[in-house]
Structure formats: structure tokens, C-alpha cells
Amino acid sequence: MEDPERPDEADSSRGSPGTRPRGRTTLMIAGAALLGVAAGTCTGYVIQAGRAPTALPPLSQPVVGQAGGEAEPLSAAQDRRVKTDGDLRRLLITRPKGAKDSRFPVGRDGWADLASYAGEYKSPADAFDSLAGSEFRRAATTSWRMGENDNVEINLVQFRQENDPSAAEWADSGRSWAEKEEDTRDWPIPGTGDGTVYVHDAPARKPGYLPLYAAEALAWRGDVYMEIRVNDSKPISKAKIMDLAVRQMGKL
Template sequence: MEHAQTIPEAREGGGTDPETASALPRRRRGRTALLIAGAAVLGVLAGTVTGYAVQYDREPTPLPPLAQPLPAGPKALAPDDTTTNKTINANRWHKTDDDLGKLLVEAPGGAKVAGTGYEPADAFAAEFFTAPDRALTSLVQTRFRRVASTVWAQDDKVFVKVRLLQFQDRSGADDYQAQQSAYMSDKDRAGNDGVAVPGLSGDLGRVWVDSKAEETPGYLPVRGARVIARRGDIVMDIDYYDNRGKIAERDVIELAKRQLERL
């Protein structure tokens, strides 16, 4: 699945799915190991039979009383107006089960935030992918859960969209991250292998800055960058554009690190 984005342009003078390796079969146990294990089992059985024979003719021995009573646990409270799904499952609650929008990185000072919140799955597919219907079907099959995003602009020059996609389990997030990363090195995309996101291995998160800027007659060159990284069941997918054609890789990496820290 590929994504297609549209960003504001500035006029001149103007202000292949990866292969899944099959699991190796379990190693056959050696004959010596089987013989040793069999001898151990026979020894245990023989000892057990002898023990029962000795105990059979003896009078039963009463057990001593417990040294202390069992500890009294807290009584369950009846639900009231303050009871929520979170309070009931407090010991199993993770911050990613809360509002996903709260985990979005904050825009830098001075940036103009165009919007922050959840995106409906169909709207996300229609905006993000070249084949929305097929993309939506794929998202459903990979147990897609929800997506939250934030968009901002800096000095009418840099345009950023950060998305957090959450799946029902890690396998769905892994599929999305792997499939989207697979084509980023193509010439019509970034045209390079990118670099690993600090704090993650290269197969879990990478940053790509386009090798070439996109040039259209009458407009200044536009250069793009993308971050795709996974942590648990969440994938962060960041689009970063500069409509002056220059992007410092360290700026994109720093943004990726800030977002990763919030996950």
C-alpha cells in the first residue's frame, strides 16, 4: 500500500511485502537423552511405590495447626458513579489504552496547528492511500483499531503531519510498518535506505529524507521526509515537507525521538 499526500506549495518569489520465514521444526531428541529421561522416570516411580508400601501400615499423623491465619484481603466494593472500565481493570491498564491523542507529540513553539484528533478509518484510507478500498480492507484484516493525528506548519515553509496508528495486537502493527517501509527506498520514493530511529533497531523504525526534491515549473522545489516506526501495537507515521527543498535529517530525527518518548 502506498500513500499519496498533498501539501501547500510555494510559488517562486512568493511568501513488496517482506517474506515470512517458516518456523524450523523442533529438533529430534537424541537416543541417549531419551534413555536418561526414561531411567529417571522409572526411578521416581519405583521410589513412589516403595513409599506407599511403607506408609500403608502406619497410623495417620494429624497435621499441626497453621502458624497464623490467612491474611484478610480487602472486600470488593460495589460499583458507583465513579466506576469506569479503567478503574475495574487498573492492574491491566496501559497508557496506550487511554486517549491516543494524548500521546501525540506537541507542535514546536510558534507553529500553527491546523488540527489534532481522531480520523475515521475510511477518511484515513481515502486521504492516505492510492487505492483506498483495498487499503481499508487490508486495515480491517490486520485488526486496525484507530488513528489519531496532528498537523502543523512552521513559517509557511515546513509542513508536518504526525499519525499514530493503533492495532488490536502487535502483529497488525508489524504488518503495517513492514509493508510501508518496504518500498521507501524505491527511486520514486525516498530513493535511499534511510537511517534507524535512535533507540530502535533498523527493522523497527527508520527515517527517510528524499534524495531528490520534487521540482515543478513555476514553483520552488519541495523535499519530503518520512518516519515509520513501531512500538508495541502502535505505529508512528510522520510526513515532513519543506517547500524550499531543504531538509536537515537531524530535525526529522529529533521529531521522531520526541514522539517515540511519548509512547
């Protein structure tokens, strides 16, 4: 996902084509107006100098004294950076009891490096370049399956964000792709602004294989982009993907 090239902003020091520059007459009128304002101001000063001073009304607000000491720093529970700069894996929701390991886990030990995460995309080389350009920092990941065909994957992708709001941009790009799928329903994730869950009702079909249904959740908070992907051989309910999304965003 590469940002489109932005056209250069027009140079404000140059006149736009077809705009006639100001002539001498315009400057003379502007100068006369300025002199008129200055003359009126001087006259006002002379009149005020001969009058007795007028008492000012009292302030409508009481004077508040400056507090002493230093501001108390935010607690770890209040400061997001304390959480997201630590072990990002601890912010992943725990997998349910009875869950099995995914057949195709991403990364190792709950971490996915740039190459591993880019490998999840249809065009890994392009994804690698885009992630690098977006200042990819790291990704925490978890996955599991319930039964044989119900697979869940959750990724928390963190960016350095020194130049761009990359987490928000990747969430926006993910939503754009999700909305292009036919027979797709979507709902907002409460408390996330523009976070969204999608249920794709039309399964992917391939000869010799069971139909593959999909649902996903995409959102961001601060410098972390969250994505949840669910696949199953049977239709996936809104309640299932929404529950995962709400619980995961609640930990961020």
C-alpha cells in the first residue's frame, strides 16, 4: 500500500496564469487609505489626552494562583505508550480453551518480522516495499483453529510514525479492499471511530476443496493497526467477528 504521489503545492510567490499584477493606481489608493486611518488614529489620541482617565470595570473571573510542584505523570494504565512500547504480544487476546494451533501460523513465538508479515499478502514483494516505506516497526500475532476448518488470525502491526500516520492509513487501505468484495456486509466497531467488521457472504470455491467463507475486522489506535481474519467452511456470523474485534480493541 503505497501512498499516491501528491502533486506539488503551487508556489505562493508566483502569480497564477491569467492574473494581472497590481498597477500603480491600486498602490496609490491603498496608500491614501492607510494615511486616512493613521490620521484618524492621531486625532483620537489628542482627544483622549484631554479627558480624565476612566476607571476600568473589575475582572469577571477571579485570579487563580499558580499551582505548586510538578504535574503528576500518567499511570501505566492511563499512558498508552507504556503498553504499546512494551511487549506487544501481551496486548493480544488469549485464545479460547480447546483451541488448536493454526496450520499456517505467522512468524514465530508471537512475533512476525517484516518479511513474514509481508508474506501474508498476495504480492509479498510489493507489500514488503510498502511496509518498509510506512516505517514498519514490528508485528505481534496470534492464531488458532476450532475444529478442522475454523481458523482465526489476529495481527497487531506497529509503525514508527515519524513522518506519516501509517496505522490509520493501513486500516483505511484494508477497508477499501474489503469493501470491494461482492456480497459483503459491514458494521462499525463500537468505540473505535472508523473501525469496521466485514462478513463476506460469498465463499471462495475451488474444485476438490470445501467452500471457504471469510470475515475480517480492521481498526487502528495510535501507532498500532489491528486486523483480524476468520476463515471457515461454513458461513461466519457477525456476532463472532464482532466479539473478537471488541475484545481485541479493548486491550489497546
